[in-house]
Ligand SMILES: O=P(O)(O)O[C@H]1O[C@H](CO)[C@@H](O)[C@H]1O
């Protein structure tokens with residue numbers, strides 16, 4: 620006697636009929652199911668309790684409530700050497716905190732005091748081009764917020780788009796063009812938690828005007844007026860540096876300098892009510908020059924300007940701390 624099931628499944632016609640029936644059943648089931656709102660993974664990755672747990676771990680470990688947060692660019696990680704009585708907290712020790720897999724990234728927080736103020740600095744940041752969700756790139760900002768931070772300074776290495784800029788220039792950011800956001804990708808997409816902010820956020824004064832002006836004044840008073848600029852920044856999503864054609868587009872858009880981070884961090888910081896000061900160190904001069912940005916060695920590069928950046932951060936913290 621023939622077995623109905625296995626013999627039937629061997630006939631191509633029977634198999635096709637079976638698949639058709641299966642598909643129809645699946646479609647009917649899908650139709651009957653209530654429509655679901657698909658929440659993007661951004662807001663699901665770290666909820667308020669997850670972020671609280673990270674902040675609690677940090678506060679328990681360092682026993683300091685930081686008022687200032689600093690996100691150090693890969694090229695400006697020497698900033699943490701200014702921190703007194705430092706407590707190092709490796710990212711991997713903080714529950715759920717993202718850890719960069721890139722060689723040479725320090726992957727730690729340094730908490731202590733600087734110019735008499737309490738600070739928490741990120742030595743090494745999380746980049747989208749490493750394969751992280753924007754929520755992972757920006758969760759450190761929410762953690763800083765729950766640690767008690769009020770002011771946050773973001774720094775980055777950048778390539779010049781403005782032809783008037785030179786390597787070594789320090790551009791204080793007055794505005795950005797959010798290329799990620801224009802393409803529909805933002806760490807704020809998805810269900811929001813009102814303890815961090817509302818569903819939408821105005822970006823007016825995201826780069827705090829007062830801090831920008833103070834930063835400029837301090838930079839000048841320190842003698843850096845020749846290399847100080849204020850300009851518009853944009854962030855690329857890919858680790859490939861921009862092509863000449865892309866540089867031209869960026870220039871037409873009004874971008875002065877371009878990097879691979881910072882913009883989404885600033886959005887999250889402003890959204891949750893932190894006061895933001897940001898600047899970039901120009902490490903690659905752009906536009907028509909025969910320079911390959913990938914060959915720039917950040918380790919041995921621009922020591923003097925790195926010092927200038929550190930001085931700028933320290934003096935601004937001092938002035939804010941002392942209401943100057
Ligand atoms: O974002 P930071 O750490 O400044 O690093 C910048 O420099 C690297 C490229 O040289 C990129 O990672 C870019 O984003």
Ligand code: HPA
Pocket residue numbers: 776777778779855860861877878879902903912
């Ligand atoms: O020249 C650059 N282009 C884009 N991102 C960068 N990050 C550092 N330098 C650059």
